[in-house]
Amino acid sequence: MVTGAALSDAAALREEAWRVAGAVVDPEIPVLSIADLGVLRDVTISDGRVEVVITPTYSGCPAMNMIALEIELALDKAGLGPVSVKTVLSPAWTTDFMSEDGRRKLKDYGIAPPAKTAGRRALFGVEVVECPQCGSSDTVEIAPFGSTSCKSLWQCRACREPFDYFKCH
Amino acid sequence: MATTSITVRETPLVRYLLRRADDALILGHRLSEWCGHAPTMEEEMALANMGLDLIGQARSLYTYAAEVEGEGHCEDDFAYLRGERSYGNLLLVEQPNGDFARTMARQLVYSAFIHPYWRALMASPDATLSAIAAKAEKESAYHVRHCAEWLIRLGDGTRESHARAQAAVDHLWPFTGELFEADADEKGLVAEGVVPDPESLRGAWMQTVSAVLAEATLALPPNGWMQKGGREGRHSEHLGPLLTELQYLQRTFPGATW
Numbered sequence: 269m270v271t272g273a274a275l276s277d278a279a280a281l282r283e284e285a286w287r288v289a290g291a292v293v294d295p296e297i298p299v300l301s302i303a304d305l306g307v308l309r310d311v312t313i314s315d316g317r318v319e320v321v322i323t324p325t326y327s328g329c330p331a332m333n334m335i336a337l338e339i340e341l342a343l344d345k346a347g348l349g350p351v352s353v354k355t356v357l358s359p360a361w362t363t364d365f366m367s368e369d370g371r372r373k374l375k376d377y378g379i380a381p382p383a384k385t386a387g388r389r390a391l392f393g394v395e396v397v398e399c400p401q402c403g404s405s406d407t408v409e410i411a412p413f414g415s416t417s418c419k420s421l422w423q424c425r426a427c428r429e430p431f432d433y434f435k436c437h
Numbered sequence: 438m439a440t441t442s443i444t445v446r447e448t449p450l451v452r453y454l455l456r457r458a459d460d461a462l463i464l465g466h467r468l469s470e471w472c473g474h475a476p477t478m479e480e481e482m483a484l485a486n487m488g489l490d491l492i493g494q495a496r497s498l499y500t501y502a503a504e505v506e507g508e509g510h511c512e513d514d515f516a517y518l519r520g521e522r523s524y525g526n527l528l529l530v531e532q533p534n535g536d537f538a539r540t541m542a543r544q545l546v547y548s549a550f551i552h553p554y555w556r557a558l559m560a561s562p563d564a565t566l567s568a569i570a571a572k573a574e575k576e577s578a579y580h581v582r583h584c585a586e587w588l589i590r591l592g593d594g595t596r597e598s599h600a601r602a603q604a605a606v607d608h609l610w611p612f613t614g615e616l617f618e619a620d621a622d623e624k625g626l627v628a629e630g631v632v633p634d635p636e637s638l639r640g641a642w643m644q645t646v647s648a649v650l651a652e653a654t655l656a657l658p659p660n661g662w663m664q665k666g667g668r669e670g671r672h673s674e675h676l677g678p679l680l681t682e683l684q685y686l687q688r689t690f691p692g693a694t695w
Contacts, residue, residue: 327572328465328493357497358568360575411479412583413486421479437575 278313281348285318286311288346292338296331296416299377306365307335309356318343318351323361325437326417363437375400380422380433397433399424409433439692443510443518449622451506452525453632455515456623456668458498459526462516463676464547465491466683467534476537483583487544490576497569504565517687521677522670529612531667531676538591538598539605545584546609549645550616550638552577557633566632585649592653599654606650607658614663616642 289311290303302308302322310321320339324332336353343351363382366374371381380400397407404426411421412435419432445451468488475481499512529547534540555574561567591602617635619627627634650657666672686693 324493324572326490326493327497327569327576328489328491330489356568357572358564360568360571362575411482412579413479413483415482417486417489435579 278316281316281318282311282313284346285313285320285343285348285351288342288348289320289339292335292342294331295334295338296418297374297377297379299373300370302335302339304367304370304373306361306367306370318348320351320353321356322353323356325361329417331416361437363434374434378431379419380431382434382436395436397422399427399429400431401429402427441518441688441691442520443514445510445515445519445523446506446508448505449625450631451502452620452622453626454498454502454505456525458495458502458515459524460530460547460551461491461498462495463524463526463679464530464544465489465495466679467530467532468540468544470534471540480537484540487580487583490573490580494569494573494576497572501565501569513687517684521672521680524672524676524680525668525670526676527612527615528664528667528673529609529615531673531679532609532612533675535605535608536601538588538602539608541584541587541591542602542605542609544580545588545649546613546616546642546646548577548580548584549649550635550642552581553638553641554633554635557638560633561631563631581645585645588649588655589653592650592655602653603655606655610658611662611664615665615667618665618668620668 286308290301290308292302294300294302294305294307305325307322307325308320309323312319312321320343322332322335322339332355336355339353340349340351343349366382374381378400380397383395383397395409396405397409398405399407399422402424404424406425407422408425409420410423410430414421414432418434418437420435421430422433423430445455447455465488468484468491471484471488472481475484495516496512499515502515503510503512527547529543532539532543552574555570555577558570559567559574561570588602591598593599594602617639619635623632623635626632647657664673
């Protein structure tokens with residue numbers, strides 16, 4: 269039997285755990301939190317214990333283990349631990365999960381955000397990527413696989429600066 | 438006492454998952470062998486990235502196999518504690534890297550098959566299989582595109598690069614027949630509608646491969662003798678040395694962890 273008070277405690281705990289877990293940043297792109305990325309899927313409370321549900325961006329993303337550890341540490345530090353972190357695969361993450369705020373932060377950081385819709389056309393058609401430095405669309409792909417699996421390397425023909433593009437996925 | 442080998446309780450689904458995971462792990466390992474040796478910095482990144490995608494896919498499949506098997510094994514046990522004869526990967530993926538053209542040709546013929554395969558598997562009523570496939574298909578799509586671009590550049594390049602690209606395709610062709618095979622266990626899963634029949638992807642595969650070869654001015658090899666045996670654990674002489682390297686640490690220091 270769950271009392272009214274216990275229920276509201278659980279709701280408050282969930283909200284706080286969500287806030288703390290959501291603030292954990294991607295170790296490879298430290299301007300993005302896992303809430304911005306859409307990697308944080310759910311937070312559940314059972315018997316006062318927190319379970320955080322996350323989803324990987326890519327099958328082999330090496331940041332996932334690090335993120336799970338950071339979540340445990342952050343919740344523990346906030347006095348909400350011990351916590352368990354569960355990884356789910358469905359529905360599959362796509363760049364469409366990234367928040368507007370996340371896209372803006374990426375651009376400010378110098379990484380071109382993913383083209384809006386992660387469809388077939390975006391994957392195989394000609395992509396138009398705006399230079400995050402000067403805003404020009406006169407850009408060219410240098411390498412389809414960049415410094416991390418989520419990015420490709422581009423160069424702007426207008427300002428000549430090379431830049432990373434967060435691939436549409 | 439930590440063990441140096443495990444016995445897998447094989448059901449048709451466990452066997453199927455291990456076979457597909459083995460393909461991804463072994464090919465991912467082969468690509469990682471290019472680290473420090475790739476022709477350019479950008480290609481070094483690309484090969485490592487593709488290798489990472491494949492090893493990630495292998496991890497998802499091994500983890501699911503452990504769950505289905507229910508014997509307390511984990512992904513690492515399947516990778517590190519099985520011998521050569523227990524591995525059921527395609528002979529294609531264990532073939533050595535050779536020159537850059539051979540690596541790209543190997544990656545193209547595999548990716549051109551596995552991309553439509555993952556797409557078909559997304560329709561599986563098995564929710565975990567469908568979820569693994571949904572992640573993997575996008576990664577494989579990038580691999581097809583990347584390898585196709587390279588093979589076209591090499592085939593339609595200099596006389597030397599053309600000759601080496603053609604030699605690579607000709608050399609690997611006898612290993613492509615195995616892509617479309619299904620053993621009795623897998624046929625059962627196909628009949629139940631859990632997984633797609635690999636044979637049904639032959640048309641899509643041929644279409645991609647022949648279009649790329651045509652643009653690369655490379656000749657499609659004639660359909661001759663096809664090698665097989667990988668799915669049953671009968672491997673070429675190349676898998677043993679690869680596993681020796683991959684499993685060295687666990688076999689030398691059983692149970693070692695970071």
